[in-house]
Amino acid sequence: MNILTLQQLSKRYGKFQAVRSLDLSVNAGEVYGILGPNGSGKTTTLGMILNIIRPSGGSYQWFGEPENHRHRQRIGVLLETPNFYPYLSAVNNLKVVAAIKQCSTERIEPVLRQVDLWGRHTQAFKTFSLGMRQRLAVAAALLADPEVLVLDEPTNGLDPQGIAEMRHIIQGIAQQGKTIIFASHILDEVEKICSHVAIMKQGQLLAAGAFSDILQSEQHVLLAAEDMEKLRNWLQTQPAVSQVQAQGALWRVELSTPLSAMDLNHQAFAAGITLSHLQARSTSLEERFLALTAEVTS
Amino acid sequence: MNLLKIEWRKLAPYRAFWLALSAYVLLMPALFISLHNFNVKVAGNELNISFYNFPDVWHNVAYIASWFNILLYFFVILLVGNEYQYKTFRQNIIDGLSRTQALWAKVLLMLLFAVGSTLMVAGLGFLCGYFLGDVSAYPVSFEKAHYLGLYFLQILGYMSLAFVVTHALRKQGMSIVAFLMYAFVAEPVLQYKVLKDWIPLPQVAAHLPIQSFGKLISNPLPAYFGIGEPAVYHAEAVTATVLYIVLFCGASYGLVRWRDL
Numbered sequence: 323m324n325i326l327t328l329q330q331l332s333k334r335y336g337k338f339q340a341v342r343s344l345d346l347s348v349n350a351g352e353v354y355g356i357l358g359p360n361g362s363g364k365t366t367t368l369g370m371i372l373n374i375i376r377p378s379g380g381s382y383q384w385f386g387e388p389e390n391h392r393h394r395q396r397i398g399v400l401l402e403t404p405n406f407y408p409y410l411s412a413v414n415n416l417k418v419v420a421a422i423k424q425c426s427t428e429r430i431e432p433v434l435r436q437v438d439l440w441g442r443h444t445q446a447f448k449t450f451s452l453g454m455r456q457r458l459a460v461a462a463a464l465l466a467d468p469e470v471l472v473l474d475e476p477t478n479g480l481d482p483q484g485i486a487e488m489r490h491i492i493q494g495i496a497q498q499g500k501t502i503i504f505a506s507h508i509l510d511e512v513e514k515i516c517s518h519v520a521i522m523k524q525g526q527l528l529a530a531g532a533f534s535d536i537l538q539s540e541q542h543v544l545l546a547a548e549d550m551e552k553l554r555n556w557l558q559t560q561p562a563v564s565q566v567q568a569q570g571a572l573w574r575v576e577l578s579t580p581l582s583a584m585d586l587n588h589q590a591f592a593a594g595i596t597l598s599h600l601q602a603r604s605t606s607l608e609e610r611f612l613a614l615t616a617e618v619t620s
Numbered sequence: 621m622n623l624l625k626i627e628w629r630k631l632a633p634y635r636a637f638w639l640a641l642s643a644y645v646l647l648m649p650a651l652f653i654s655l656h657n658f659n660v661k662v663a664g665n666e667l668n669i670s671f672y673n674f675p676d677v678w679h680n681v682a683y684i685a686s687w688f689n690i691l692l693y694f695f696v697i698l699l700v701g702n703e704y705q706y707k708t709f710r711q712n713i714i715d716g717l718s719r720t721q722a723l724w725a726k727v728l729l730m731l732l733f734a735v736g737s738t739l740m741v742a743g744l745g746f747l748c749g750y751f752l753g754d755v756s757a758y759p760v761s762f763e764k765a766h767y768l769g770l771y772f773l774q775i776l777g778y779m780s781l782a783f784v785v786t787h788a789l790r791k792q793g794m795s796i797v798a799f800l801m802y803a804f805v806a807e808p809v810l811q812y813k814v815l816k817d818w819i820p821l822p823q824v825a826a827h828l829p830i831q832s833f834g835k836l837i838s839n840p841l842p843a844y845f846g847i848g849e850p851a852v853y854h855a856e857a858v859t860a861t862v863l864y865i866v867l868f869c870g871a872s873y874g875l876v877r878w879r880d881l
Contacts, residue, residue: 372714374881395716405711407702409631412635421626462715531624 323350323386325470325501326371330380333366333525340366341525348503348518350469353496355516355533356505359615363525364505365402368474370373382402385468386600395423398463398471402478404455408448412439412458415447416465437491453484460491470501489514489604509611523615543586544572546599552604556593572599623725624732626717637698644691649744652684655751669844674751675763679840681745682767685737686837689778692733693799696782700726701792710881723876727869730779738772770836770858777833777861780868787872803830832860 326348333341341363348354356364369375369384373389384393406415416430434440437457440452450458456476463471473492477485492515496502506512512519513533520530529536547553550573557566557575564578583602588598631637655671671680703709703726712722745768750760786795810825825831835857 351826369880373719374710374713376878376880390718391713391718391721394714397716401714403707405707407634407706407708409636410630410632411633414629418626418629419715421622421629422712422717424716566858 327383332379334378353502355512355519358522362522398468400463400473406447406461423466473504543575544601672748673758675761677749678764678767680772685741693782700786704790783867787875
């Protein structure tokens with residue numbers, strides 16, 4: 323089932339093009355990461371699909387239907403900064419949310435317990451620390467038991483413990499099979515949580531699809547031997563080897579099929595080459611991400 | 621109805637609002653009732669003026685009540701400004717209100733204030749007329765009760781001005797300063813004839829919002845001292861006020877509908 327479709331969605335602020343003709347499609351059950359450096363248009367995109375920023379062009383559809391405020395009652399949203407009435411207690415703030423989402427107030431206690439805020443439920447929002455405010459925002463997002471969650475940099479500004487708690491909560495939600503749309507500039511965060519990813523830079527979509535297709539991790543091996551020329555000649559005859567490059571005093575070898583370090587060592591020894599250096603590494607996602615985003619700049 | 625439920629959940633536990641509201645509800649009748657002891661001596665003779673005789677009591681109570689309009693103006697700035705300051709207006713939309721609903725919720729609240737305030741003034745006028753006025757000489761009469769309707773229009777006019785100013789500026793402090801500058805400096809200055817050689821400003825200025833709202837309920841005092849009849853009900857002030865209310869609410873709608881939040 324289609325949850326969200328963007329068609330040529332654009333936003334222009336004067337001369338500055340914040341989002342350029344974005345096409346994207348999110349299906350039910352996907353955990354969709356929108357990845358990009360700061361200022362790449364992620365928050366603007368989320369703002370548009372939540373009707374707080376007016377698109378300059380294009381359209382979007384929730385649940386396969388044109389824009390309607392009732393859709394947002396079925397969506398839980400967690401933004402960078404939690405917005406609540408400071409003079410209202412945690413419970414009274416959630417009562418306002420419940421009235422807007424037209425859901426019952428019965429779930430207020432369980433969601434506050436889930437984010438570990440029930441102990442302070444009668445205290446005013448203004449007395450809360452940033453971590454507690456962010457947890458109240460999680461509670462508000464979960465209140466209506468939404469089918470879809472939209473998260474924008476939910477770990478920004480939190481301390482390491484807060485970040486760990488927040489990730490734990492999000493992973494828990496993802497395991498319940500809900501659709502999650504998740505914007506972040508932290509690759510590591512997206513890698514841990516998302517099944518699909520869209521990469522944005524300067525308002526443009528660079529790539530979108532299943533995580534493993536877009537940011538596939540590859541293996542490479544660093545090798546050295548006494549006779550480096552002999553080693554290279556031998557490597558080039560091996561079917562598992564796709565590329566051999568110099569990296570400092572070592573050969574950096576890309577493998578097209580997985581080959582364990584032990585097997586490689588065995589085969590080299592059988593060919594009369596004694597390896598003096600052998601190190602298996604996987605190409606970091608960071609490198610691939612940087613390579614992808616660097617293409618636009620140049 | 622759900623919109624009022626949402627607004628109620630925001631207001632019910634809001635202490636600052638209830639304090640301001642109770643000040644309004646207590647002070648306004650207190651001032652009107654305290655006029656009971658009002659007395660003026662001219663050349664040693666007490667004039668024995670009573671403000672509570674029917675049917676003039678309707679006019680008098682509406683006039684005194686209009687002194688407190690500025691409080692209603694501040695209520696609107698407080699409640700609408702809060703939504704911008706706390707970014708909860710934005711949050712309400714994200715949570716599932718449409719922009720139109722978010723605006724309507726506040727318009728309903730203003731209507732509720734206007735109805736409540738008018739009912740309070742009506743009750744106060746009747747009770748004062750009945751118990752403090754000279755009912756034997758001036759029996760209960762609703763002849764000038766249309767001043768209650770004018771009062772309703774007047775406070776709705778003030779509140780819709782506050783509404784559009786706060787939507788445009790989005791900040792409480794700025795909205796208050798802008799209102800005070802406009803109502804007590806800009807409009808009065810325009811009334812003077814300093815510029816009349818160039819353009820007929822006073823004629824235009826006479827139809828500006830604050831002037832039009834003010835003209836709805838004229839000062840009843842001069843009549844008591846025999847220095848001029850109370851100005852009568854101005855059809856053009858009513859027309860102007862209704863137009864301003866529509867204009868201000870329409871402009872607020874435009875701002876909310878088309879702006880990024």
